[in-house]
Amino acid sequence: MTADRRLSALDDEALGAELRGIADRLVMPSGAGLPERVTARIVAGERPRTDAWRHALARRPVRLAVLAAILALLLLAAVVTGGRLGLPGLEISVGGPTPSAAATPAGVALDLGGPVDEATAASVIGRPLPRSSDPTLGPPDAILLDRRVGAGQVAMVWGAAGGRPSPDPTGTSLVLTMFRAAGSDQLELKAVDGQVEDVVAGGPAIFIRDPHEIFIFGPGVEPSPIAVRLVGANVIAWRANGITYRLEGALTRAEAIRLATSFREG
Amino acid sequence: MAYETLVRRYADLAIRTAVVVGAAPDEAEDAAQDAFVKAYAALARFRPGAAFRPWLLRIVANEARNRRRSAGRRTSLALRAAEDRPSGDAAPSPEQAVLDHERRLVLTDALAALRDEDRQVIGARYLLDLSEAESALLLGIPRGTVKSRLSRALGRLRVVLAEAER
Numbered sequence: 152m153t154a155d156r157r158l159s160a161l162d163d164e165a166l167g168a169e170l171r172g173i174a175d176r177l178v179m180p181s182g183a184g185l186p187e188r189v190t191a192r193i194v195a196g197e198r199p200r201t202d203a204w205r206h207a208l209a210r211r212p213v214r215l216a217v218l219a220a221i222l223a224l225l226l227l228a229a230v231v232t233g234g235r236l237g238l239p240g241l242e243i244s245v246g247g248p249t250p251s252a253a254a255t256p257a258g259v260a261l262d263l264g265g266p267v268d269e270a271t272a273a274s275v276i277g278r279p280l281p282r283s284s285d286p287t288l289g290p291p292d293a294i295l296l297d298r299r300v301g302a303g304q305v306a307m308v309w310g311a312a313g314g315r316p317s318p319d320p321t322g323t324s325l326v327l328t329m330f331r332a333a334g335s336d337q338l339e340l341k342a343v344d345g346q347v348e349d350v351v352a353g354g355p356a357i358f359i360r361d362p363h364e365i366f367i368f369g370p371g372v373e374p375s376p377i378a379v380r381l382v383g384a385n386v387i388a389w390r391a392n393g394i395t396y397r398l399e400g401a402l403t404r405a406e407a408i409r410l411a412t413s414f415r416e417g
Numbered sequence: 418m419a420y421e422t423l424v425r426r427y428a429d430l431a432i433r434t435a436v437v438v439g440a441a442p443d444e445a446e447d448a449a450q451d452a453f454v455k456a457y458a459a460l461a462r463f464r465p466g467a468a469f470r471p472w473l474l475r476i477v478a479n480e481a482r483n484r485r486r487s488a489g490r491r492t493s494l495a496l497r498a499a500e501d502r503p504s505g506d507a508a509p510s511p512e513q514a515v516l517d518h519e520r521r522l523v524l525t526d527a528l529a530a531l532r533d534e535d536r537q538v539i540g541a542r543y544l545l546d547l548s549e550a551e552s553a554l555l556l557g558i559p560r561g562t563v564k565s566r567l568s569r570a571l572g573r574l575r576v577v578l579a580e581a582e583r
Contacts, residue, residue: 157578157579157582158520158527158582159579159581159582163568163571166574167543170524170539171543171544171546172521173521173524173544174543174546176521177494177525179432179433180436180442185424185432185446186425189420189421189450189453
């Protein structure tokens with residue numbers, strides 16, 4: 152008796168295998184030169200287009216025309232009534248103060264763990280937390296502990312302030328993370344474009360410009376990433392006293408070296 | 418530029434994603450390119466610790482969907498005309514190679530006949546070989562919905578295939 156090989160008679164698993172079989176045979180554009188073209192656009196300072204309205208108009212021209220007409224009427228009414236108008240349960244003010252930046256605690260948006268006190272953080276890494284001699288860096292605005300990383304990763308976070316590097320959109324100016332390597336735990340800084348350099352006197356360090364991925368591996372003969380972070384800032388990383396330190400921020404190479412060497416155990 | 422290395426790593430997958438979501442082949446590269454530029458601009462909002470690949474692919478998918486909607490048309494997946502035939506004892510006979518190719522054409526046409534929702538979930542799981550979690554992120558639906566939607570989509574694919582195989 153011959154098995155029914157019709158595609159319509161296959162179970163999910165067999166049909167899935169047939170579908171996987173066509174994946175490599177589909178006509179695809181080559182994409183040759185795409186990375187270079189993306190880089191050229193970014194280097195040229197191109198800002199991405201916001202196409203949402205264009206696409207939305209193409210999709211639902213009639214519905215949007217009605218909405219636009221209602222909005223125009225509301226705005227006209229706002230002008231007539233001196234900038235305020237109301238519908239039951241709704242008030243629209245034209246103009247008014249610009250919202251301030253999000254007032255979230257420093258570092259919370261970075262997903263680097265929860266806040267802890269300095270003593271707890273120091274006990275996790277087994278050393279006193281470092282202090283910077285740089286006058287712009289006083290006590291950190293937040294100390295965070297991420298227990299997903301090895302024996303625990305501590306992050307000291309500084310928000311925006313005069314003299315500090317430009318903050319990112321979350322209001323974070325600098326982040327210094329540190330953890331103690333134990334057993335087969337290891338941190339691999341995925342250096343790209345040959346931008347790994349020994350830069351800090353007195354010990355090996357690396358400086359990486361531009362966005363890059365960081366893989367944190369768990370223990371095991373065949374280590375698999377337990378966390379992947381994409382870091383948009385520049386980073387300088389070094390090791391001292393069995394601890395790996397990473398300083399992230401909008402830093403030039405010279406600024407990164409200067410700040411990295413300004414840290415001493417407090 | 419370090420970001421170029423990331424683009425190089427994910428370029429092919431990004432283009433495949435755009436095609437699977439429904440962009441025309443001649444627009445898929447543009448959709449991927451725009452997505453990479455947008456992803457770069459949005460890096461600061463990328464949630465550290467999250468996986469980069471599905472985040473990027475979701476941006477690609479949005480670009481591809483928007484382009485397809487703007488064009489007001491849907492595109493079909495197409496198989497390469499020339500088959501790569503292995504050599505040696507394992508190589509199928511010319512007759513079998515033709516039959517295999519026709520079988521794949523039937524499957525590709527049936528896939529193209531599905532509605533977008535079905536085609537995209539099948540494409541994510543089998544053509545892009547994404548995990549359920551990654552598929553959920555790509556499609557913007559809960560993980561559990563991927564499984565149920567995939568099951569229904571395969572069922573509808575069988576109906577289309579049965580018509581073609583009558």
